[in-house]
Amino acid sequence: KVTHEHSEALNQRIKEHLALLDHSDPDANGWEQITEDGEMKVYRKELVQDGLICDPLKAVHSVGLVTAKEMCHYFWFPDVRRDWEETVDVFDVLETLDEATTINYQTHKQVWPAAQRDCLYLSSMVKVDNPPSVGDKIPHDTWIVCNFSVDHPEANPVSGCVRALIEVALICQTFITLPKDGGPITRDCLQCDIIYVANVNPGGWAPASVLRSIYKREYPKFLNRFTNYVQQKTKDLKLLF
Numbered sequence: 678k679v680t681h682e683h684s685e686a687l688n689q690r691i692k693e694h695l696a697l698l699d700h701s702d703p704d705a706n707g708w709e710q711i712t713e714d715g716e717m718k719v720y721r722k723e724l725v726q727d728g729l730i731c732d733p734l735k736a737v738h739s740v741g742l743v744t745a746k747e748m749c750h751y752f753w754f755p756d757v758r759r760d761w762e763e764t765v766d767v768f769d770v771l772e773t774l775d776e777a778t779t780i781n782y783q784t785h786k787q788v789w790p791a792a793q794r795d796c797l798y799l800s801s802m803v804k805v806d807n808p809p810s811v812g813d814k815i816p817h818d819t820w821i822v823c824n825f826s827v828d829h830p831e832a833n834p835v836s837g838c839v840r841a842l843i844e845v846a847l848i849c850q851t852f853i854t855l856p857k858d859g860g861p862i863t864r865d866c867l868q869c870d871i872i873y874v875a876n877v878n879p880g881g882w883a884p885a886s887v888l889r890s891i892y893k894r895e896y897p898k899f900l901n902r903f904t905n906y907v908q909q910k911t912k913d914l915k916l917l918f
C-alpha cells in the first residue's frame with residue numbers, strides 16, 4: 678500500500694479515535710451532555726487553551742437505512758461537500774494523496790463579531806479491520822473518516838481569515854438484522870451507529886459565549902442535516918459495504 682507523508686500521523690490519530698469505540702459511558706470522564714435529539718446525544722468538555730475556547734465535542738447517533746461505508750463516503754467525498762455543509766464558503770481540494778485521502782482548504786461563514794475562519798486539513802477515509810468489539814453487538818463493518826490540520830505549500834488563504842486547527846473523526850459501524858424470512862438484506866435491515874468527535878481550535882480570539890452558542894446550535898443541526906442527506910442520497914442505490 679503506497680503511503681504518503683502524512684500516513685504515520687493519520688494512523689496514529691485513527692488508533693487514538695478508535696479508543697472511543699469502547700463505548701465508555703459518554704457521561705463519564707468529564708463529558709457534559711449539551712443536547713439530545715432523538716437518537717442523537719451531543720456532549721462537550723469545557724477546555725480553554727492559551728485563552729481560546731477549544732471545547733472538545735462528541736456526538737453519538739444511530740441512524741437506519743444506511744451503511745457505515747455510505748455514511749463515511751459522503752462525509753469524505755469532496756464533490757458533495759457543498760450539498761450538506763452549510764457553514765462552508767470556499768472549498769478547494771489542494772492535493773489528492775490516494776483514492777481516499779485529500780488535502781482540503783475551506784473557509785467558513787463569518788460569525789460576527791469573530792473574524793472569519795479557514796481550515797487547511799487532510800481528510801482520509803479508512804476501513805477499520807479489527808475494531809474493538811464492544812458488548813454483545815457485532816458490527817458488520819467499521820469505517821472512519823479523519824480530518825486533521827496540516828500545512829500545504831499551495832494553500833492560497835483568503836485574506837482576513839484566521840486559521841482554525843481541527844482534529845475531527847467520524848466513526849461509523851453497520852449493524853445488520855437479518856430478515857426473518859431469510860430474504861435478501863434490504864435497507865430496512867440496517868442500523869448505522871455513529872461517533873463524531875471534533876476538536877476545533879479557533880486559532881484566534883472569539884467570544885466564549887458566541888463560540889459556545891454556535892457549537893450548541895451548529896453541531897446538532899449539521900449532524901441531522903448530514904445524516905438525512907445520506908439517507909436521501911442512498912435510498913434507491915445498491916447497499917455499499
Ligand SMILES: Cc1cccc(-c2n[nH]cc2-c2ccc(F)c(-c3ccc(S(=O)(=O)CCO)cc3)c2)n1
Pocket residue numbers: 762764765785786787788794796824841842843845875877891892895896899
Ligand atoms: C458545523 C459547525 C459546527 C461548529 C461550528 C461551525 C461554524 N460556524 N461558523 C464557522 C464554523 C466553523 C469554524 C471553524 C471550524 F473549524 C469549523 C469546522 C466544523 C466542522 C468540520 S468537519 O471536519 O466536521 C466537516 C468538514 O467541513 C470542520 C471545520 C466550523 N460549524
